[in-house]
Amino acid sequence: MIDPFKALGWLNVAEDHSHLNNEDRQLIGAIGQLGLFDSRMEPILERLRESAHSLDDPLRKAEILLYCAAIGNSRGWCPPAARDASEALISYEKDDHRRALALWMLGIMQWGMLQNHEAYRNWAEAKRIFKQCQMPSQSASQAEDWYKDPIWHMEVDLVERPEEISTWLNQFERSSLRPLTEEVVNCAREKISQHAYQSIYVLMQDLQEATRRSERVFERAEIYLEFGLATYQMGNSHFAIELLRKAVQNFYPGIGSYHKQVIARCMLGAVEWLHKTSHNQATADWLQCIDEFENLRGLADRDNLQVKAEWYREHCAILRSAVLERIEPPKQSNPGGDSPRENAPKPPPSASNSKKAYSYDDLLRRTGWDRAAADRLIDYERKKAPTADRNELIKRAIERWIRDNQ
Numbered sequence: 001m002i003d004p005f006k007a008l009g010w011l012n013v014a015e016d017h018s019h020l021n022n023e024d025r026q027l028i029g030a031i032g033q034l035g036l037f038d039s040r041m042e043p044i045l046e047r048l049r050e051s052a053h054s055l056d057d058p059l060r061k062a063e064i065l066l067y068c069a070a071i072g073n074s075r076g077w078c079p080p081a082a083r084d085a086s087e088a089l090i091s092y093e094k095d096d097h098r099r100a101l102a103l104w105m106l107g108i109m110q111w112g113m114l115q116n117h118e119a120y121r122n123w124a125e126a127k128r129i130f131k132q133c134q135m136p137s138q139s140a141s142q143a144e145d146w147y148k149d150p151i152w153h154m155e156v157d158l159v160e161r162p163e164e165i166s167t168w169l170n171q172f173e174r175s176s177l178r179p180l181t182e183e184v185v186n187c188a189r190e191k192i193s194q195h196a197y198q199s200i201y202v203l204m205q206d207l208q209e210a211t212r213r214s215e216r217v218f219e220r221a222e223i224y225l226e227f228g229l230a231t232y233q234m235g236n237s238h239f240a241i242e243l244l245r246k247a248v249q250n251f252y253p254g255i256g257s258y259h260k261q262v263i264a265r266c267m268l269g270a271v272e273w274l275h276k277t278s279h280n281q282a283t284a285d286w287l288q289c290i291d292e293f294e295n296l297r298g299l300a301d302r303d304n305l306q307v308k309a310e311w312y313r314e315h316c317a318i319l320r321s322a323v324l325e326r327i328e329p330p331k332q333s334n335p336g337g338d339s340p341r342e343n344a345p346k347p348p349p350s351a352s353n354s355k356k357a358y359s360y361d362d363l364l365r366r367t368g369w370d371r372a373a374a375d376r377l378i379d380y381e382r383k384k385a386p387t388a389d390r391n392e393l394i395k396r397a398i399e400r401w402i403r404d405n406q
Contacts, residue, residue: 221250
């Protein structure tokens with residue numbers, strides 16, 4: 001998941017300066033020096049909130065509150081952090097870019113409170129806004145280029161959410177559900193969104209009613225998939241895995257790769273990642289999905305269906321990146337503290353002392369957004385300096401790229 005402090009680094013990209021004043025920066029910087037469970041953190045947070053609520057400047061107020069949200073989230077205080085993010089969101093009503101970031105951060109806090117449906121809805125809206133901001137008619141070419149990397153990070157994050165994968169199911173053909181069955185499924189979706197289910201047993205009654213009505217080929221498979229998603233959203237991921245496995249089995253086409261079966265397996269892998277004991281199976285399922293996406297892309301190329309082929313190419317790359325992040329998570333330095341240093345809150349630099357630091361985004365820009373080439377450069381530097389941390393390896397890779405391209 002995109003770290004909230006990383007998202008805050010994107011907040012003022014258009015103006016290239018923060019709206020915080022020196023006192024705000026000092027307070028945020030003071031929190032950054034404290035341990036994760038230091039009792040002095042809460043009074044400083046309250047001081048920041050009081051300052052924000054006394055302001056007439058909506059941009060400064062919202063930025064302070066988003067820092068409060070990120071800090072609270074890092075300590076596990078999700079409800080107050082969500083309130084901070086929600087208040088910031090109000091200040092950004094007419095600012096699409098900042099509103100998207102506030103929505104993304106609010107989604108992180110909601111996810112921490114097990115409000116999966118609401119979290120995904122806000123993440124999907126944030127991605128939609130960023131894609132709209134990226135459109136040539138909405139932005140300058142420089143801004144259009146800037147949005148590529150954040151959108152990519154959002155895509156990779158969202159592929160780990162079963163809700164996102166479910167939107168891929170009927171990409172190239174209609175739903176297999178008949179109207180009578182779809183009525184039961186839609187009712188279940190509505191109950192989930194309203195938290196109206198009192199227990200998993202009520203949901204199972206609806207599942208039995210839907211399967212009783214099913215007649216078409218693959219209709220039962222889609223029912224299992226829909227109720228597997230609903231079960232996961234209710235917090236019963238073990239039973240969700242069982243239902244999604246049934247969906248994969250019932251989508252079996254008899255020969256070759258079938259789009260809906262691949263999507264069901266992809267969703268199954270996303271839920272399997274929630275349990276450490278099933279990580280190996282999740283990896284295997286996602287790697288199989290990558291192979292099958294490649295097969296389907298090849299078939300689309302053969303039939304000259306370029307839009308379809310491009311969809312498979314793009315989603316295969318997203319899924320591959322998600323697998324790599326899961327298998328090789330980024331290293332975090334933690335020298336003696338009780339919270340990772342690179343995730344500690346850092347105040348944005350003031351306009352007068354701003355100094356650019358190399359990042360993975362900088363390396364991607366230099367390689368023409370070729371992630372494979374960027375990762376090869378990093379791996380090359382890792383062989384030469386195996387004890388260097390990731391930031392140092394990125395710096396070395398960029399410096400080598402600059403030397404080689406002068």
